[in-house]
Amino acid sequence: MANTGKFETAPVVRPWDGPLPEMIVRHAEFFYIHHEGVRLRVMLAKTPHPDPRGSIIFSPGRTEFIEKYFETVEDFLNRGFNMLVIDPRGQGLSDRLLEDRLKSYVESFQDYADDFAFGIKTFEDDLPKPHIAMGHSMGGCVVLLAVLSGVVNPSAVVCSAPMTGIFDVETRMSEIVIKGFNLLGMSKRNVPFQKKTGGLPVPFKGNKLTSDFDRFQRWASYFKTTPELRVAGPTVSWVSQALWAMNYVNRNARQLKVPGLIIAAGGDPIVDPASNSKFANRAGIDFSVVPGALHELFMEKDEFRNQFFDSFDKFLEKEGL
Numbered sequence: 001m002a003n004t005g006k007f008e009t010a011p012v013v014r015p016w017d018g019p020l021p022e023m024i025v026r027h028a029e030f031f032y033i034h035h036e037g038v039r040l041r042v043m044l045a046k047t048p049h050p051d052p053r054g055s056i057i058f059s060p061g062r063t064e065f066i067e068k069y070f071e072t073v074e075d076f077l078n079r080g081f082n083m084l085v086i087d088p089r090g091q092g093l094s095d096r097l098l099e100d101r102l103k104s105y106v107e108s109f110q111d112y113a114d115d116f117a118f119g120i121k122t123f124e125d126d127l128p129k130p131h132i133a134m135g136h137s138m139g140g141c142v143v144l145l146a147v148l149s150g151v152v153n154p155s156a157v158v159c160s161a162p163m164t165g166i167f168d169v170e171t172r173m174s175e176i177v178i179k180g181f182n183l184l185g186m187s188k189r190n191v192p193f194q195k196k197t198g199g200l201p202v203p204f205k206g207n208k209l210t211s212d213f214d215r216f217q218r219w220a221s222y223f224k225t226t227p228e229l230r231v232a233g234p235t236v237s238w239v240s241q242a243l244w245a246m247n248y249v250n251r252n253a254r255q256l257k258v259p260g261l262i263i264a265a266g267g268d269p270i271v272d273p274a275s276n277s278k279f280a281n282r283a284g285i286d287f288s289v290v291p292g293a294l295h296e297l298f299m300e301k302d303e304f305r306n307q308f309f310d311s312f313d314k315f316l317e318k319e320g321l
Contacts (some may be wrong), residue, residue, distance in 0.1 A: 007031035007032065007033060008031065008032040009029075009030065009031060009032075010030040010031050010032045010041045010042070010093065011030065011093065012024075012030050012043075012066075012067065013067060013093075013222065013226050013228075013229070014067070015218075015221035015222055015224070015225045015226070016221070016225055020070075021070050021071075021074060023048075023073075023074045023077060023078075024045070024070055024073070024074070026048070027045050027046050027047070027048060027077060028043055028044065028045035028046075028073070029043070029044050029045075030042070030043050030044075030066070031044065033118070033119065033122050035114070035115050035118040036111075036114070038089045038094065038095045038097075038115070039094060039095045040086055040087060040089060040094045040095070040115055040118075040119070041066065041086075041087040041092055041093040041094050042066075042084060042085065042086050042087070042119055042122075042123070043066045043073075043083070043084070043085045044082075044083075044084055044123055044126055045073050045077055045082065045083045045084075045085075046077075046082050046126065047076075047077045047078075047079075047080050047081055047082055048077065048078075049080040051080075052080055052081065052082050052128045053079070053080040053081060053321075054080075054081055054082075054128060054129060054130040054131065054132060054155070054321060055081060055082040055083065055084065055127035055128055055129070055130075055131050055132070056076050056081045056082070056083045056084075056131075056132045056134050057083075057084045057086075057116070057119065057120055057127065057131060057132070057133055057134065057154070058083060058084065058085045058086075058134045058135065058136075058139070059086060059088065059112070059116055059133075059134070059135035059136075059138075059139030059140075059142045059143050060085070060086075060087070060088060060092075060135070060136060060138075060139045061135075061136045061137030061138045061139050061140075061163075062091070062104060062137065062138040062231070062234070062238075063091055063104065063199075063231040064088075064091065064092070064136075064139070065087055065091065065092035065093065065222070065229050066085045066086075066087055066092060066093075067222060068219055068222065068299075069085055069298065071215075071298070072298045073085065075309065079313075081132070082126065082127055082128060084119055084120070084123055084127060086115060086116060086119045088112055088115065088138075088139070088142070089106065089111060089112065089115055090104065090105055090106055090231075091104070091229075091231045092229060093228060093229070098188060098235075101228075101230075102198065102199050102230060102231060102232040103188070103190060103232065103235050104231050104232065104233060104234040104235060104238050105188060105234075105235045105237055105238055106237065106238055106241055107237065107241070108241055109141070109142065109145060109241045109242065109244065109245035110145065110149065110245075112138075112142040112145075113142055113143075113145045113146035113149055113151055113152075114146075114151055116133075116142060116143065116146045116151075116152065117146055117151040117152045120152060129155065130154075130155030130156065130321050131152075131154040131155055132154060132155065132156050132157070132158055132321065133146065133147060133152060133154040133156070133157045133158075134157070134158045134159065134160075135159055135160070135162065136159070136160040136161060136162075136296075136297070136298065137160070137161055137162065137163050137270070137271060137295065138163050138242070139162075140159035140160060140161065140162025140163060140164075140262075141162055141163035141164065141242070141245050141246060141249055142245075143157055143159060143162075144157065144159065144162060144164075144249045144256070144279075145245050145248060145249055147256065147258065148248070148249060148252045148253075148255055148256060149248075153258075154258060155258065155259070155321060156258055156259045156260060156261070156315075156319060156321060157256070157258060157259075157260040157261075157285075158260070158261045158263075158312060158315065159260070159261070159262050159263070159276075160263050160265075160297045160298065160308065161263070161264055161265045161268055161270075161271045161273075161276065161295055161296075161297060162262060162271070162276060162279070163242065163245075163246060163271055164246055164249060164250055164271070164272075164275040164276055164278070164279045165246065165250075165271065165272040165274070165275025165276075165278075166242070166246070166270065166271060166272065167269065167270065167271075167272055187235065187236050187237035187240070188235055188236070188237060189235060189236055190232070190233050190234070190235055190236075191233060191234055191235065191236055191239055197232065197233075198230065198232060199223060199227075199229075199230025199231050199232045200223055200224065200230065201219070201220035201223050201224070204216050204217070204220075207294075208269045208270055208294060208295055209294055209295050209296040209299060210294050210295075210296045210299040210300050210301075211293075211294055211300065211301055211304075212299060212300055212301045215299040215300070216299065219299060249279070250275075250278075250279055250282070253279050253282035253283040254282055254283065254284070256283040256284075256285065259285065259286075259315075259319045260280070260283060260285030260286065261285065261286040261287075261288065261311065261312065261315040262276045262277075262279060262280040262285065262286070262287050262288070263287075263288045263289070263290065263297065263308050263311050263312075264276040264277065264287070264288070264289045264290070265289075265290055265293040265294060265295055265296075265297050265300075265304075266289045266290055266291040266292050266293055267291075267292050267293055267294050268293070268294060268295045269294065269295065270295045271295060273289060276289075277289070286311075286315055286318075288307075288311040290304050290307045290308060292304065293307075
């Protein structure tokens with residue numbers, strides 16, 4: 001067991017100060033750790049099962065935060081896994097990187113990957129093997145980058161709608177524009193022509209994330225009640241680094257040497273499901289698609305969400321994990 005008492009205790013938030021889920025109260029702890037001058041908030045959760053079957057280390061998507069995944073954490077704890085979830089630098093309750101807290105900024109996607117690796121090393125005594133590196137959307141790209149760049153060596157990777165290709169972003173014109181902004185020293189500026197929402201959620205109708213009203217409202221309530229969690233649109237640097245990371249991951253797909261599972265959302269309007277299939281084919285790993293699901297598989301209706309977990313459970317059985 002790691003001496004978790006040496007870490008600064010981190011806060012956990014609830015909309016309107018409501019109660020935490022009982023599983024989280026009983027089995028999760030929240031800490032701050034420091035990596036390369038950045039304070040990162042982490043959640044370490046331990047399964048109630050007396051003999052853990054392994055650990056899942058989870059990397060969230062852009063704008064996301066630990067509390068969003070409480071329901072999903074419970075699902076994995078009940079399956080016998082310990083879990084570590086990290087608020088990425090620049091979002092959640094980890095340190096923001098610019099004076100304007102709302103700006104979505106990172107100097108390098110490798111920083112996300114290195115933070116991910118640092119979290120595993122810091123809590124390795126509480127993360128029994130096998131290790132499953134898991135991420136959603138941006139976090140999926142981060143996990144794949146961490147493995148392919150050699151900073152982590154898990155037993156398997158599982159990604160939900162990983163950012164291997166984004167609609168309307170990966171075009172030659174957008175790459176030229178982003179490169180031009182960088183050359184002009186505008187890396188910390190917001191990408192132009194974005195809707196100004198101030199980090200507040202869009203209305204449910206027409207949202208690109210989920211068709212489940214209740215889960216959408218639960219997610220949105222965090223941003224409405226806790227301004228510290230809000231993240232607005234991406235900066236030029238974030239988009240530039242996202243393009244670099246996706247290119248790196250796709251270019252090196254055949255170098256993935258661990259078992260993997262990519263689960264795409266069939267109705268995803270943000271990440272191109274075809275890019276997920278193409279990556280999985282190149283990497284020689286398992287691929288599944290949830291027809292009709294929007295981008296946020298963990299926030300989707302049970303009929304879609306259950307398909308993710310069915311694929312996950314079958315993958316574990318096949319790989320003996």
